[in-house]
Amino acid sequence: MSRLKLPQWFVLLLPAIIILSAVVLIPLLLSLYSSFTPYRLTRPETLYKRIGTFNYEKAITNANFWAAFGRTVLLLTIALNVEMLLGLGLALLVNRVTWGQRGLRTLMMFPMMFSPVLVGFQFKFIFNDNVGLVNNALQSLGFSDVAIPWLVDANLAMFSIIFAEVWTSTSVFAILILAGLFAIPRDPLEAAKVDGCTPWQTFRHITLPYLMPFIYIALAIRSLDVARAYDIVQIMTNGGPARRTELIWTMIGRTGYVDAKMGYANAMGYISIFLAIFFTIYFFKKLNAARTELGMGG
Template sequence: MRFNIRYSPAAPCLESALNQSLGVPFKLLLPAFFSVAIVVVLPLLFSLYTSFTAYRLIDPDSIWNLVGLRNYLRAFANGDFWAAFGRTVLFLTIALNLELLLGLGIALLLNQVVKGQRALRTIMMFPMMFSPVLVGFQFKFMLNDSTGVVNHLLQTVFGLKSTIPFLVDAQSALASLVAAEVWNSTPVFAVILLAGLMALPKDPIEASKVDGCTPWQTFRYVTLPYLMPFIYIAMTIRSLDVGRAYDIVRIMTNGGPGGRTELLWTMVGRIAYDDSRMGYANAIGYVSVLVSVLFTLYFFRKLNAARKHMGPA
């Protein structure tokens, strides 16, 4: 019996194997690409297109009515838009700084705990497990001027004669929104900063103690510079969330009283679904996205500067 064995050249075999190795992963990723295209890319392109049209929900044919940059120019000329923009920046600035201070304090305290730290970390994370809608309802009922528990405590414990309309007065309403947002999201800062403290090298701290530094000097010149990258990471994450705040504002005040607590995204929701002007709302939405991108780029620049200040890893 004779066997005829023919050997193929090496190059075609390698080329076939290479094509197969490159083709299989791409085919495996096709469903993911397809899903992202349907869920993310197409809605973004559609909303971007409609921002240049006079599209109204009650008039489907208006989607083909191109108006160019009229929606954007209209937004920039609208005083309500700039008022909502200013409130959004103010809301974001106050909320982020309060969350940073409280989260840093909680992280420093938890880092000193020896026993029961895991249990305390779990308890600390409870607020961030609640949905913003639920947090909005909780604070709305707690701050109610007639049946709220806060006014009840102020009257029974502190002897206050009249109730405080937390959600009716413009200034206290915005402060109430900030309080709800801070309560809900401070654990994000605390968790990230606690991770930074746990990863902090012990040698620089011990060296500062040997040199006679006070606890404040050790924190100011050793601990805080090391934590700055973690702080900017937390700032970046939270700025994206706070910049698109909608749920808590919608539930607690719905932009009132008289639009005094209306932020950019609540304004977008009102114009899009209450007034049915979807094209105009999408234009304002893309301006809001641009603001969030600018904040993110700013914090990334600060993050890179902090990492360079720390030196090579």
């Protein structure tokens, strides 16, 4: 009886396939299955009941879910635009440095090295109304006589979260845009200089079009990160005050682990994943359009 001979590549990949199946695929399929059940953590037997698409219909008609989605889009829109502008400016400045540029690139990456949990605790202390560095600085400089409740006021709390997100992730844009600046061919820049173009004209018509593919890549990466923001928000405000800073994934975490409605939370999670995929497809379409315009292929 002949023995089954497996391809060499399959044998080499088998350990990785087994690990990925155990760590990613099986939990993913289990969460998808539970989204069609009334599964509650406190009642394991509910995992074996079927309720069809009830959880999805409940999430779609839940005003609180869409309110959290709106706040997530607001955070995503403001944070990504600010990070893009700051990252672009920082990359342009670093690109002009001729001595010590490697050290500057290393310093730029420091915020990326901090975990979101540590960043959350750090800015929760910085914006504390009693002992926070921001209030102490404002009072010492005479800009304010009273302690500003940064993490208690609804509008200021969202501003504080946006500030923390921008601080920790602007370097992502800066590094990617700096890579794009290194990739710009010298010939168009030299031709523009010979033709007497101003620095703004050179940037507008040569530098920026070449940077757009790198900007769209950064936007796609960061949009996925911001869309699933959890740690910083949970630590800084816990979704408060009165859930005014609750985002999609903090709402999903509260529904699943505090309210114990895991089936319903998984349904909201898959809806959020679908929405995140939509934004990612949009950015990659813009990326392909920018590459086609530059003659780099679709």
